[in-house]
Amino acid sequence: MGGHLLSESFICSICGQAHGGLVTDWAFKLPDEVWAIPEAERSKKARFNNDLCQFDNRNFIRCVLDVPFTEGTGSFGWGAWAEVDWRTFEHYLKIYDEDGTSGPTRAGKLANSLQAYPGSLGTPVVIQFRDSSKRPSLYLAISDESLLAREQRTGVGESRYHEILNIIQNR
Numbered sequence: 001m002g003g004h005l006l007s008e009s010f011i012c013s014i015c016g017q018a019h020g021g022l023v024t025d026w027a028f029k030l031p032d033e034v035w036a037i038p039e040a041e042r043s044k045k046a047r048f049n050n051d052l053c054q055f056d057n058r059n060f061i062r063c064v065l066d067v068p069f070t071e072g073t074g075s076f077g078w079g080a081w082a083e084v085d086w087r088t089f090e091h092y093l094k095i096y097d098e099d100g101t102s103g104p105t106r107a108g109k110l111a112n113s114l115q116a117y118p119g120s121l122g123t124p125v126v127i128q129f130r131d132s133s134k135r136p137s138l139y140l141a142i143s144d145e146s147l148l149a150r151e152q153r154t155g156v157g158e159s160r161y162h163e164i165l166n167i168i169q170n171r
Contacts, residue, residue, distance in 0.1 A: 026168050027079030031060045031111035032121060051096075051135065052089075053081065059089035060111050063127060065138035067148075070155035076164060082108035082125055082138060092129065092136070100129025100136070110138070116164040117148040 029035060034046045034055050046055035053060040063082050066075040084092075088106040095103065106127045113121040123146065126139045140149035156164065 023165060024074060025077035025079055028081060028112045031081040032113055059084050059086060061092055061136060063136040063138045067151050068155040070157045078114055081111040082127055083111045084108040095129060097132045099131040101131060103129055116167045120148050
């Protein structure tokens, strides 16, 4: 990517503050269903922190789904939640402060609708735990032919990257 891209600024979706450079990630505070609960009731109906969430006997883990750039280095990271079964949730609790990179992958479902990828909510994902300083990674199946899966495998160019930015900043 050209250096001119980094001269712009953006408003962070988490802290609400302006930051220099273009957005290279977009994070969801909670799974969509939990976020939809009125704020006054949310903490009564769900248990959550920045990395974990439980709601109606359902379990969620906050992860990162990277889509690489084809021009230059780096990727666009979607800070999204995955719904997981109890065994996976319990496993993550056990290894939370450890390096999970050598462990097996786990299955989940995307718990956020990624605005640039219609129909992404509920998409099956593969979860790869990483070291304790990083959130788990999300991958879509090789057999998945959705736009999100194709772009995760092949990357996005500058034009598509700007299209994604316009979509998320005008939501």
